[in-house]
Structures are given as structure tokens and as C-alpha cells.
Amino acid sequence: MGRLGEIWRRLGMLVRREEFDRELEEEMRVHREMKERELISEGIAEDEAGYAARRAFGNATLLREHGREAWGWRWLEDLLQDCLYGARGLRKSPGYTATAVITLVLGIGATTAMFSVVNTVLLRPLPYAGPARLVQIEENHAGGTNFPGQFFAESFSYANYVDLRATQHKSLEAVGAYRPWMFNVGAGNVSGAEPAQAEGAMISANLFEVLGVAPELGRGFTADEQREGADNVAILSYGLWQRQFGGNPNAVGKTIRVSDVPHVIVGVMPAGFEFPQGARIWTPLVTEGELKSNRRSHLLHVIGRLASGANAAQSEAELRAFAEGVEQQNPGVDPGFQIAVGNLRERITAPVRPALLVLLGAVGLVLLAACANVANLVLMRNTTRVREFAVRAALGAGHGRLLRQCFAESALLGLTAAAGGVLLAVWCVKLVVAFGPQDVPRLGEAHVDGMVLAFAVALSLLTAMAFGAVPAAEASRADPNGALKEGAKGTTSVKGAKLRGALVVAEIALALMLLAGGGLLMNSFLRLSHVWPGFDEKNLLTANIFLSPNRYQPKHIAPFFDRVLERVRTIPGVESAAVVNTLPVSGGAATDFVIEGRPMPAAGDEPSADIRVVAGNYFTTMRIPLLRGRWFDVHDTESSARVMVINQTMAERYWPSENPIGKRVTMRDWGPPLMGEVVGVVGNVKSDALDAQPGNMLYWPERQFPSIFDNLVVRTAGDPVALAAALKAAVWSVDADLPLASIATMEERLADSVGPRRVQTVLLSVFAGLALLMATVGIYGVMAYSVSGRSREIGIRMALGADVRAVRNLVLREGLLWAAMGIGIGFVASVGLAGVVSSLLYGVTPRDPETLGGATLLLVIVAMLACYVPARRATRVDAIKTLRAE
């Protein structure tokens, strides 16, 4: 009660402050009057009694302040006073205020925007129940190809998943699986809705339970629906439900054509639910039948929910033992089977983490540069206020009080800038969301929220501390004696000049680091855009087609494409047309293979190759060069001998001194092993990404190895985009219900594939530009200030006969000395930090001398310009005038 009562009383006091003041004042006055009266009654003269009463009472003002202080709100009142005073000061020097605020707005805004992206993508928990306990369970292979940091590095085979589910694990509460899949979704009951291709997944019945998300409408799948031959059911995303059913709640129970088979809609997921990323429709994962015993095709992604109290490391240890057991029971089938367990959020964000952290670090450097810049501004302003500080100190303001006054002013600047910075950040985040790369997980959710706001305010206060500390320390040391004696003119102490110099040096160093980083990324991007993708990307139109197995049996696929290609070729402006299962720079399926007549490779060491299935004149349409042998032709049919074409890398790697034509290769995965004869060797095509080395690749003709996922590739004479409508019409003339998805030119696809890199490069370049601007403004400001402070010295020098050149060089020398120091430090730091960006580079080393040299040169030129202008002004100093003014 006591403590609480005290707080309550203090609060009450805060509200009734004026009343309190009045009462205390009155009480004290009454006291003095009573004393006075008593003294008079003792026979003391009236005016004498007044003095005596007052003397006995003590310093009334001070005592009143002590009384008020007792309530503990004095600091608040002082703070308010400091802020009001600071605000008045800032209003009075608008130029200074504007420069400082704009600098800080840029720094805080950029940092806040970057933070809100990082917060959304990397930090915010996944929007599922108990997200910390969600893990991704990955199948790894000792000695096999692992792609650390890649999306869903390694997935599970059906059989391993079935075993995993069938075994009890202490560390896991539940395990679920999904297989990303493509669906052709028919129109619902909304008139005008078109058939559409939708990404989605086949999921285990418990997947939504593992995630802890319940359907918005209807229900999830039951275990029975995972059986082979069960009724066809589907769950729609909120968006797809809106689109195909206009958000009608009656949709549950209705039938929709999914990949040409009627499916009953059993549920609709809540808005915003998207797992896996991009999924809009889900069907049950059937783990029965042929695939159930397959341990070699790694098609499933497995997630789990940790038992309470368990962590990922424990789970991984437990599952490793399980994996060993599986391998012992199935020796040699899928050798080197291991399991890794990792936090789901971390696994999902792993691919984008390095770039985001580098960008956040970079924007932090920009903020530091902004701090240095503003610190310099404050320092310069304070030197003109030396007298003011001295007067205040002389009147009794303590060291702490002056310090606080300075911080209040800084905080005011910081908070003003925070308001502007948040506005800037809101706008920047919108820009990043609109133009950012599509495949950054959850980027679309990025926005400025309470967390980000708190960050911005904390950041601005921290910033205020950073740029306010040095000037505040300087100001509070004000020596009233010296300053008041020396006269009105602000004087520049040697120490102050050194301090300002040091800040400029820091700014230049920061700018160089960012310029070097930005330069390296720009250089990488430039090199990447000149990379030969292995084909001629100009005038190519592409479109995505999914032939659902329900509508097209394997044997119908090639004839279907024959008809489509025949129609497409008749479109005016089309030069040639072809089909491929996976377009360049988009990854794709791979298989292990064995070469006939060679010793069997050790288990786990089998070489693997990307698989491409083509129809039509794929190689000539793409202009992929034929190096040896022949292309596929009309004689390669379902009934003729199986043939394959391999790429240059595979030919050189496995037949370095032989002719691979006529050799036979067996593809081990994807159903029963298939053997084919190599009939041709073609040039390498970038299969995963422009910045990845092409690996082995083998091509099959569609007739001999049909693929349900395909792309049309059309070479046009003119602008490919103009033929999009005609292409659609041609396909629909063969099958009117077939959705044609993501129609895009090949150039667009290549550009998209480097989208994240482009965004990184643009952002880092913008940051570097900001830092350069700040360094320029910083060095210019300090030089200009120094010149005006030294006008007397310069005047004397000129009066004594120094010529214009000597004066100019005097000033230039000072500025360039700072620049040189900054560049030196920045250079060393850039070289030291090079490793940080190395993962983002392509074709340049992190210490690329050209880039570092270029950045340095740019900074030297800018620094010289920034120094030259004040130096020229110094030469115009009128010696007579300055000397007379003293």
C-alpha cells in the first residue's frame, strides 16, 4: 500500500501542479507574515521586521523549488523546458535545422525501411501456432550433392517418409509432408471466370494440424482421403475461393474441376495462408501404390512439430539413428541416407538471409555517416553558441544541466527526423514490395508496423545520442571565464577543428566502404548481364503448360504437341516453335546415371545430370549449337531405339578423349531405369541460374519420355509479345480448356532470374550514393566553416603578401589531408570486410582492384571538388575588411 500510495500521490501532484504551486506559495507567505507580525509585536520597526522575517525564512525561491522537487517531477519539467528552448533555437536557424533533419530523415528512413523488410522476412515468427516448434526435416546424402542454403535443399522419398511416420519419435509431436504440384483449376460458379493454372501442393491429411492452422470454412482432409482410390477432394486458398466462387460460402461441398477431374471442395483456408509459398490449392497426398516403396525419388518436403521441451538438435540426433536403421534394412538402395532438422522459419529464409543482412549492415553505415554529418553540424553551431553556454554556466547551470540541454536538442532533432523517416520508410517499403523480387518469402507482407515504429523511435534516440554526445561534451565544458572575456566572436579551437576533421574522416571512410560494396555488386551485375546463357534469348516467347495426367495419358502428350506446334508455326511472324519440360535458368529435375561398360560408381558417388525433355525443333529454335552428332528427328519415335543428346560439360567430363556418340547411358531415377544411346552433343545452357556453372545435362525426345510439365518456346521475327494472343488461340484451337500460364519473353525470364540481384545492387548503390552525398556535404561544410573561421588568419597572410595560390593550397591541403586519411581507413576497412559480400558476387573477387580503385578515384574527385569551392572562397577574402572588422 505504502509504495503504491506514494506513486498515486505523486501522480495526483502532476495533475494539480499549478494549484500546488499556488498553495505552497501562499503557505510560505502566510508564514513570513505571521513572523513579521510577531516581530512587530515585539517592538521591531515595520520594514526591519519584514527583512528579518525573510532572513529567518531563507531563500524562498530555492525552497519552493526544493518543495516541488520533493515530488520528483522536476526532471520532467526541466525536460519540457529544455525541449521548448531547443525547439525555439531550431526554429531560429532554419538552414541548420533543415540540413540536419534531411540528413537524418534519409538515414533513419532508409534504415527503418530496411529493418521493416528484415523484420518481416527474417524475424517475425511464422503465422502459425507455436512457430518456434516447427521444423523442416531434410533428407541428406553423405557424399551426395548438397546445396546448403538452397530452398528445400533435399527432400524425402515416399518410402522414407512413410517409415518416418510409422516410427515413434520422442522429440517429435507430429510429422507432415507435402509435394508441391501444379493444378489446372476449372471455372467455379462465377460467370466469366477462366480456367487457371494454380500452384499448390498435395499434402498429408495432418499438414494443417502440424502448422496449427484450421480452415476458415469446411474442414481439412481425413486420413481416409489419403487412400488410393478415395473420392477426389480439394481445399482452396482464400484468394482462389474469392476468384472462382466470388467468396460464396456455399462453395464448400460444390464440385470444381481440378486438372480435369471433378473434385469436391471440402474447405477454404483463411486469408493470407500460403504454405508452401505460392500455394493456392491443396489435394490429399496419396502415399499408397507404386511410389510407396520408392526410396530414390526425392519428391516430398517434410515438416514436423517438436514435442514440447525438445529442440531441433535433439530431434536431429534421434532421426539420425532412425536413418541408420532405414539404411541397414535397405542396403545400397539410397546410400548415405542422413537426416537434418532445422527451424522451419530459418530454413525458409536461409536463401535470402545473407543478402538482407549485408543490406541492413550497409544501411547502418549510411546512418552512421548521417550521424557523423549531423554531429559536425551541431559542433559547428555550438561553437557560435559558446557565449550562450558560458552565460548559462555563469548563472549557475550545472555541467549536467548543460549536457542535458544539448541532448534535449539532439533528441528533438532525432525525433523530428524519425517522423520524417517513418514516412519515407512507409513509401520505400511500398516500393520494395511492389518492385522487389517475387521469390523472397513473405516480402509481400512487409509494412511499417508497431515494432518498426518502436525501432524507428529507438533508432532516432540512439542516433541523437551518437551525434549529440561529442558536441554535448564539448559544450558542457564551456569555460565561462574565457568565453565571456574573449568577446562575441565564436572562436575555433584547435581541438574542435580536430574533432570535426575526425568526423569527416569517418564519413569518407564509410562512403568508401559503401562505394566499394556497391561497386562490387554493380560489377557483378554487369558481368552477369553479359553472360552467354547458351542460347539466343532475343525474340523468344515462352508459355507454361501443365498436361494433367487425368486428361493426357503419356502416349497422348507428344501427338498433342505435334498438333499444337503445327498450328503455332502457321502464325504469321513465327519462325519456329518447340517444347521443353524446363526452361533455362529455372532449375528442374535431375537424375543419377550410369554409363554402360564403366565400373559401377561407389554407392553415393553416382554422377547426376539435369533432365530436359524436348519436342519440335528445340535446339534450332533456341539456337543451341550442335557440337557433334545429330539433333533428334522425326525418326526418333515411341517404337524406335531410345536416344539422348548430352551437353558439352557431360561429354567432356565423361568422354574426355573419346567420341561420346554411340555410347549408352542409363537413367536410374524416374521410374524403371531407362537406357538410351547418345546421338548428339550440344552446347551448354545455363540451367539453374545465370551465375551457376552448368552441370551435366541430358535431353530426351518427348516421344520417348513424355513430360506432363512443359513449356512452349516460340521464335518470332518481330516483337514476341505481339504474338501472345495468337499463341493462346493456337493452343486453344487444339484444347480449349487448357490454361496457358506465365506467358513471357525469354528476356523477361532471364531478367526475373536475376531480380533479387538487381534489387540488391540497386539498393546498395542507392546507399552508397547517399553516403557519398553525406561525405560531400560533410567535407564541404567543414571546409567552408574552417575558411570562415580562419578569415582573419587568411587576411593577415594575404596582407603579408601570400598570393592567391598559396592561400588556396593552404585550404586545399587541410581538406585533402582529411580525405586522404578517410580514404586510407576506408580502403583498409573495405579490404577487411570484403568477405562479407563475397557470397553476393559474380565474376569479381571481393578485393577486385578495379572496383576498389574506381571507388577510391571517385571519392578523391568528389573530395577535391568539395574542398575546391571553399578554397576558392578563401582566396577572395578581403584582407583589409577582415582586419578592420577585428
Add this chain to the structure above:
Amino acid sequence: MNRDELLPGTLYLLILKTLARGGELHGYEIARSIQQISRDVLQVEEGSLYPALQRMLIKGWVKAEWGVTPEKRRARYYRLTAAGRKQLEVEKSEFERVMQAMMRVIQTA
């Protein structure tokens, strides 16, 4: 804190004791009472009474109410609360402890 010539920390004790004896008193009465009873030995800088009274209000040891003096003047009257009475005992025993200790030091040959 206390700019009086009292032993440090004893002002609370004096005020508490004065109020315990006198019931409701205003500031001037408290000051005069302390001075009179101590036969002018204890010189309080009279004004310093007021910050002390404020602190005691916060602690909840005293309550204040405006009233009218016999001379028909408005004045703020203070009286002890239950917590104030308890505090008086605490302050008294603390003071006695210190005094006894001092006496021991002074009287030990």
C-alpha cells in the same frame, strides 16, 4: 538537503514529535513550537520546514488541510497519519540508538 543547523536527519523527527504532541498545526506553529520547546537552541531555517513537509506528505506520514487561524487567516494545517505515528517511533528509536552510541564514545575514558 537540510540547510538548517540541526543534526542531519532530525528534522523529520522534530516535526513528527511536534505534531504528535500538538495535534493539528500549521507551518509557523510547528517552527515556533520547535524553537520554544528547545529554548531557542534548535534554530531551524524556517523555510526548510516546507520542503520537508512536502516530502512527508508524499510518504503519507502527514495529511494537510486548509483551515482558518484564530486570527481569521487561511493556513494549511498538518496532522499525523497512522503511518506518521509509526514513523515517529522508528525515527525516535533510531535517534536514541545513535545518541547512545555517541554518548558511549564521548564518555569512554
